[in-house]
Amino acid sequence: MSFAWDILGRPETILASARKSDTGADTEIATIFTHASGAISTTISSSRAAGPNSAHIIGTAGRIDIDRTWYNATSFRFSAPDGTVREHYVSHVQGRGMQYQALAAERLVAEGNLSGDILPIDETVEIMATLDQIRGHIGLVYPSEA
Template identity: 60%
Template sequence: MTGLHWGILATGGIAHAFTSDLRTAGLDVAAVGSRSLDNARAFAEKYDIPHAHGSYEELVADPDVDIVYIATPHPGHVDNALLALEHGKHVLVEKPFTLNQAEAAAIRDAAAAKGLLAMEAMWTRYLPHMVRIREIIAAGTLGELRVVSADHTQKISTDPAHRLNDLALGGGALLDLGIYPLSFAVDVLGLPERITAVARLSDAGSDAEVATAMVHPGGTVSTTVSSSRGAGANTAQIVGTEARIEIDRVWYTPTSFRVTLPSNEVAEEYTSEVEGRGMQYQALAAERLVAAGVGSNDILPIDETVAIMGVLDEVRRQIGVVYPTER
């Protein structure tokens, strides 16, 4: 631990999950900010946070805060992150990082200009089982990589006013759910060279189901499926010429996996032992990066985050989804 003081910007469900894991890891949470002072005070009382602020501006101006976790709905990410950066705070921005690539690049460039950390809160990449999977791949255990497949499918409310269905809030399966398997495919195979996407849209015009087929460097292939209308297996696999990795449900949370040979002999089994939800690992990584002078994040570089937002832009272009702020 580096002694960084965290500020929590917004008090929704994801902010509760993250702050709970910060406390589990023994990290310092100095302040919380909400547009409602009552909400901020209730949040602060629950997690024993010293300072509660009734606006985001007050939070980022708090001298006791070093790094801000951005937990607002997607359309607010860019303005909230830029506000924190303007006040000299590092930022960990909840995924999806922004609504689109242009907004992501704006955050990246603002952070670089001030020598501050801007990092996407893609917590899955920092989980112990994912760290071990990258070690196995790097060791050549799987041989030549051929295919990655993953799904993120959940049954969520069909109410048009629900956040996941409201285009004005960046609603749809892609940004909330599809970001996980797409980022996973990029993590394993690199950025795609070709993208094909299909979708079924809701009556509100948001994407209820999205499927992608992508070709990555060297001709490797990935497939992803996301849905907000039905709960699927939520598993993933990486297939190589010498072995495959099968990640159990729910693959993007602390879970188990197997390394299986073509003969179906299991060469390795891994089971996660994680306290809490596991969101503390990304926070610990952010603290290490700040302590190292905001060096390059080898798990998820900011340039890769920006590029992944470009992949999501292309998927949306192909399926015909445009957010109101982009028109």
């Protein structure tokens, strides 16, 4: 969901559907967002089984397919509308790429900053509010809220 927010901005409309376990945990969830530009984004996640764990950005000028595991340093392809691969980037980052986040956090602490400019706290709070709206759509209530 945060990835769709990063690419397309805050969703203006949210639809969500979930499958819950016997304990009430949301084990599968699908979302559809409409953004201010008119773009539509979707997410699907599951704790029942592993999915492809990839990400795709599809537009009129082509598409970007980000390989598994898309939220780490990974490879991607840019394809033209006819499907021709125009660029294939292969990641050569060691590990998961988290060292860059650790270095950025270290810099922020050294500077006395509580928030970074890449993902400011205010935006993080807005993203969490969107997640709360999704929970509302699927009827997920945490025990502390009951």
